[in-house]
Amino acid sequence: MATLSTGHGTATVQYRLRAGYQPSRYDCDYTRGLLTQLPALFGLPTATVTHDICQVAGAEACVYTVRWRQRRLLSWLWRGQRRTADAADDALAGRMELLQRTVAELVAAEQPERALALVADRAGYAVNAQAFLLVASPAPDQPRQVHGYGLTDAEIAVLTDAPPTSFAGTIVAEIASPNRYYGYLVAYCEDFFDAERRMLDAYANLAAVALDALSALDTAAERQRTAERLLALARQLTLARTPAEVATVTADAVRSVMGADSATVLLHQHGKLRMAANAGVSDSRLRKAQNLTVSRQDTDLFDRFRAGTGQPRVYDRTCTDPFILAMLDTFDHDMMIIVDIALPEHPYGILVAAYDTPQGTARAREIINRMSGVADQAATVLRTCELLEETWRLAHADPLTGLANRRAFMAALDTALGVGGGGVLFIDLDGFKTVNDTLGHAAGDELLTAVAARLTAQARTGDLVARLGGDEFVVLAHGTSGADTLPELTGRIQRAFTEPITLTGAGAPRTVPARASVGGTRFHAGEPPRHVLHRADTAMYEAKRATLSSY
Numbered sequence: 001m002a003t004l005s006t007g008h009g010t011a012t013v014q015y016r017l018r019a020g021y022q023p024s025r026y027d028c029d030y031t032r033g034l035l036t037q038l039p040a041l042f043g044l045p046t047a048t049v050t051h052d053i054c055q056v057a058g059a060e061a062c063v064y065t066v067r068w069r070q071r072r073l074l075s076w077l078w079r080g081q082r083r084t085a086d087a088a089d090d091a092l093a094g095r096m097e098l099l100q101r102t103v104a105e106l107v108a109a110e111q112p113e114r115a116l117a118l119v120a121d122r123a124g125y126a127v128n129a130q131a132f133l134l135v136a137s138p139a140p141d142q143p144r145q146v147h148g149y150g151l152t153d154a155e156i157a158v159l160t161d162a163p164p165t166s167f168a169g170t171i172v173a174e175i176a177s178p179n180r181y182y183g184y185l186v187a188y189c190e191d192f193f194d195a196e197r198r199m200l201d202a203y204a205n206l207a208a209v210a211l212d213a214l215s216a217l218d219t220a221a222e223r224q225r226t227a228e229r230l231l232a233l234a235r236q237l238t239l240a241r242t243p244a245e246v247a248t249v250t251a252d253a254v255r256s257v258m259g260a261d262s263a264t265v266l267l268h269q270h271g272k273l274r275m276a277a278n279a280g281v282s283d284s285r286l287r288k289a290q291n292l293t294v295s296r297q298d299t300d301l302f303d304r305f306r307a308g309t310g311q312p313r314v315y316d317r318t319c320t321d322p323f324i325l326a327m328l329d330t331f332d333h334d335m336m337i338i339v340d341i342a343l344p345e346h347p348y349g350i351l352v353a354a355y356d357t358p359q360g361t362a363r364a365r366e367i368i369n370r371m372s373g374v375a376d377q378a379a380t381v382l383r384t385c386e387l388l389e390e391t392w393r394l395a396h397a398d399p400l401t402g403l404a405n406r407r408a409f410m411a412a413l414d415t416a417l418g419v420g421g422g423g424v425l426f427i428d429l430d431g432f433k434t435v436n437d438t439l440g441h442a443a444g445d446e447l448l449t450a451v452a453a454r455l456t457a458q459a460r461t462g463d464l465v466a467r468l469g470g471d472e473f474v475v476l477a478h479g480t481s482g483a484d485t486l487p488e489l490t491g492r493i494q495r496a497f498t499e500p501i502t503l504t505g506a507g508a509p510r511t512v513p514a515r516a517s518v519g520g521t522r523f524h525a526g527e528p529p530r531h532v533l534h535r536a537d538t539a540m541y542e543a544k545r546a547t548l549s550s551y
Contacts, residue, residue: 001031009068009125016061023055028062039068045130048149067149069128112138113145115210119185120147123203127171127196129187135160136175136183138211141360144183159186171197173204177212233257233374237381243267243348246385247277250341250351250378255279257374258367260353261333265341265378266294267349273302276349285331299323305340305350312368313338316358334358339371341379348382351375398467400445401452409466412476413529421524422478423486424532426540427455427493429471430515430547439510443503447512450501454514458492460485474536486520493518517544 004012015031017023028051036046047068053059116136124132131150138145146160163184164172171192175182185204187196233253240246247265254263262280266273273294281289296302299321304313315324316335328334333354341348351371359367396408404412416422429451436444448471455465455473464476477489497514519539523532 004063008122010121011066013064013066014061015064017055023062025056028054028056031062032064035064035066038066045069067125069125069130110214112142112211112214115214116145116207117147119203119207119210123185123200124149124187126203127187127189127192127200129189131188133159133186134175134183134207135163135186136207136211138182139215140180141363150188171200173200175204175207175211177205177208179212180208180215182208182211234377237377240381241385241388243382243385244276246378246381247349248279250374251277251279253374254351254353254371257370258353260367261356262331262354264289264292264352264354265349266292266352267341267382268305268347271295273305273349280354281331288330294323301338301350305347312340312372314364314368332356335364337364337367337371339368339375341375341382343379343383346379346383348379351378398452401449401467403452403456403473404464404466406466406468409464409468409474409476410529410533412464412466413532416476416478417523417525417527417529417532419525420479421522422476423489423520423522424477424536425475425486425490425493425518425520426533426536427473427475428517428540428544430517430544431513432471435512439503439512442505443510443512446503446505447501450503451514451516454496455493458489458496460489463489474533486522490518490520515547517541517547519543 001013001015004014006012013035017027032049032051035049039045039047045068047066049067050065051062052065053061053063055062116134116138120132120134123134129150131148133146133148133151133156135144135146137143144160146156148156151159163174164170164186169188169190169192171185171187173185173187175184185200185207187200233249236249236253237246240249247267251263251265254260260280262278264275264279264281265277267276268274275289275292278286278289294302301313301321301324304311314335314337315321315328317325317328319325319328324336328336331354333356335355335358337353337355337359339351341351351374353367353371396405396411397403398405413424429447432444432447435447448467451471451473452465452467455475459465459475460477462478464478466474466476468474475489475493477486493516497516499514500511501514503510503512517540519536519542521532521535521539523535
């Protein structure tokens with residue numbers, strides 16, 4: 001047997017059997033009984049002994065933790081056994097030394113749980129308590145920590161339900177600061193001195209200060225991590241160019257920053273909220289998430305979104321909305337927090353953070369604040385995407401017909417020439433000037449729009465139909481198959497102009513003939529785009545001359 005460590009009213013003892021002997025529970029019980037009697041040799045109450053590490057369970061040696069109530073130095077002084085000033089100084093110095101060591105160790109404690117355990121280990125012995133209990137919660141949403149000795153489990157259960165009040169033989173000290181109430185210390189003895197009451201208050205205050213400091217450090221660290229994640233989100237959002245990319249980045253950020261079990265972005269499309277991105281949902285539920293839509297018929301959540309109130313919404317199992325409850329069941333969540341992605345007069349969608357377990361009120365409020373910031377960033381970038389799309393459309397789309405314009409066509413042709421062959425058809429309307437001159441420019445515009453619709457209907461999937469200007473149109477057919485089917489495509493387009501076009505603009509409906517000259521050419525990779533377009537233009541004029549000569 002050897003002593004590993006000693007402290008104020010505590011010691012740790014190691015007991016190791018000699019080689020060849022079999023460990024026995026009876027031997028452990030005998031040793032524990034022996035150790036409980038050691039304080040009795042000095043006129044003190046018996047010790048309490050805990051034995052968690054045991055050779056019977058396979059450990060290399062048994063370890064016993066012995067705790068005892070130390071001699072009440074102050075009572076010796078009061079009773080006249082030691083009345084010198086030096087003795088009183090020694091007693092107070094010992095208490096202060098223990099308190100100072102506790103302060104130093106609390107400074108080094110990195111976790112609130114460790115700080116509370118340290119205070120519990122020291123405070124009861126500092127006041128020579130026969131029994132002691134510490135009950136405290138490091139944070140409002142965290143479970144209570146319970147530390148004590150000299151009490152039965154039943155007594156501890158009663159005392160943790162509600163703190164007792166101080167009376168003879170009992171001291172209660174609240175662990176509280178101006179910022180927060182954490183819990184309380186309870187010490188029991190036959191009698192206490194005023195100095196000991198003040199000492200217990202000092203430990204309680206020390207615990208509160210330590211918890212405040214650790215909470216502040218933890219909050220600062222969490223805010224730093226959140227700021228870093230939000231900065232990373234801002235950087236990623238600047239690279240997003242489409243609503244789908246914005247939704248993906250936003251969902252990933254919500255799951256990371258808000259600690260959500262899953263995060264979903266639903267964007268408003270064609271009268272419904274449709275799932276645009278999800279992060280965290282299990283593979284088994286991914287298909288359901290991808291098919292998720294929300295409409296006015298499903299839930300009033302949609303109308304609240306369209307109303308643009310901007311109010312976050314928290315749903316849990318107490319919700320009465322059948323659709324919300326079905327969503328919680330489908331994805332096995334207990335809580336959803338929803339924030340609108342919107343700018344004034346521009347609702348884009350909703351942001352959903354889902355949790356498998358309920359979040360406390362304070363935690364939910366914190367999540368909402370962070371989600372609102374993320375949603376605002378997402379809405380700003382979605383608006384930017386809209387403006388970019390509109391700018392691109394103005395630069396690359398024909399404002400009258402909605403087809404690609406000359407710039408877009410030349411860029412597409414240049415790209416096609418960089419990867420392989422294909423074909424180009426050049427279409428020019430016959431008699432367009434007559435329609436403009438006799439029926440007016442509005443009728444001419446209506447005719448061009450109708451021609452664009454017919455050309456689009458005859459083009460294959462993947463072909464590009466463009467209006468170069470005036471009454472000139474082109475079709476870009478990509479790839480070898482596009483080149484091979486060029487005669488067939490030419491025939492389809494020519495047949496599309498056999499039926500006249502009815503103009504329904506201002507005045508009575510008028511039917512005008514639809515005639516067009518079509519010429520085409522194949523191209524190969526590496527050719528200059530202007531050469532290809534020139535050949536197609538030449539082929540069209542040859543077709544026009546042939547058509548005019550036949551009239």
